[in-house]
Amino acid sequence: MTKEQIIIHEDIKGTRLDKALSELTDLSRSLIQSMLKSGDILVNNESVKANYKVQTGDTITYQIREATELVAEAEDIPLDIYYEDKDVLVVNKPQGMVVHPAAGHMSGTLVNALLYHCQDLSGINGVIRPGIVHRIDKDTSGLLMVAKNDEAHVSLSSQLKNKTSDRIYLALVHGDIKHQKGTIEAPIGRAKEDRKKMAVVADGKEARTHFEVVERFGDYTLIKCQLDTGRTHQIRVHLKYIGHPLAADPKYGPKNTLNGHGQFLHASELGFEHPTTGERLHFEAPLPNIFEETLSRLREKSERDL
Known part of the structure; x- marks a missing residue:
């Protein structure tokens, strides 16, 4: 102490x-x-x-006080695995699942499930985040790459840093975005008025998000986002910054919004170079049911309003 x-x-x-x-x-x-x-x-x-x-x-x-070291326990939790070999695993994380254990979330996480599924995970990020190269928020669904050894971890991390991997998200946002495509480049850091939130701040870290409109519904717009950087809550913060917060986002969105289990944000595509073979791998995951059903209702409403 x-x-x-x-x-x-x-x-x-x-x-x-x-x-x-x-x-x-x-x-x-x-x-x-x-x-x-x-x-x-x-x-x-x-x-x-x-x-x-x-x-x-x-x-x-x-x-x-000296922190008590947290230890992640293996748990028999089903995983939606898209790819696996001795170096890499690609998994489709469901909405509502935390990626790795932390105070208040020591069980039921993706790491708990991974430890049960396989014992050979990279140790670079320690015992609480074995194999975890990048994260997505609890209420964001979609594809994640996991490293099964340290050599693979270094390669995948390097691809993220050098912006040679592909991370594409589908997001449903409030309002009708005027432009068909664009780039949001604004630094992100801790919000001054609420340290639990992130915000666009002058002294924040460089952050860049590209977006393209996929479908318009009048009061809402479905867009595709591609990240050049991986700041905490980047898409959620950037879209709020331009006046189009994500639908059902409990932290950054308005209270009057669509019903969902958290923000309508899905990591739909993931691409990277295999750390051993050099082969370019690309994966796509369909939208969760609640996301797809919400889009169907918005389409029906748009057609009625014509």
Whole structure:
């Protein structure tokens, strides 16, 4: 357990303790509030609440407990496998499945299923993310490539970094996008007002998304997106940024939207060079039922409105 100490200066006095600590340290607001409840943060050697307003000269002492290493367990969960050999596995992840274990999601993840299916996964990303080269969000469905050894992992990661792999998504968004195709190039980082969200921010990391309209429904548009970069929530953030948030997106979309099990976003196509043979592989996965049924209803409505 490590113990740290901070003395409050004039320029930050009057700020809530949890906000002050989040600005002065790398700790998140949620972790700070948890540490306050467990007595791991003291002000002048006394326990206080998160809304305590810090004063000039206050001494804040906090201790960070050693993290307990998470261990992923193998679970007999069915997998929709599109391709597998000794180096690579391609799987179609269902909507609602988390990719790898984390606090609050230690079971039922894609990694838990992969560990049951095969024991030979790359170890580059550690015991919690074996074989995981790239991720998609819990409520995003579609294709993922998995590395079964470290050599394959290095090759697949390099292809992602060098933008030589293909990742194509189908997204249903609000509104009628004016242009038939376009590119959104805007840096993405943590949202200033809500650290649990991502946003287009001046000091964010480079992010580029290409899109093309597939079908129009008046109030909604089906588009195809191709990523040049892989920032967290990139498609969801970029489409919101241009005024066309994803339908049913609980984090970035409007409340008045279509019924779904989360955002209508599907990783429909995946292409890459096989790390051993050099053969170019390409896979396509059909839309989930709820996505296809929603499009059918939108088509029927569009025809009635003509």
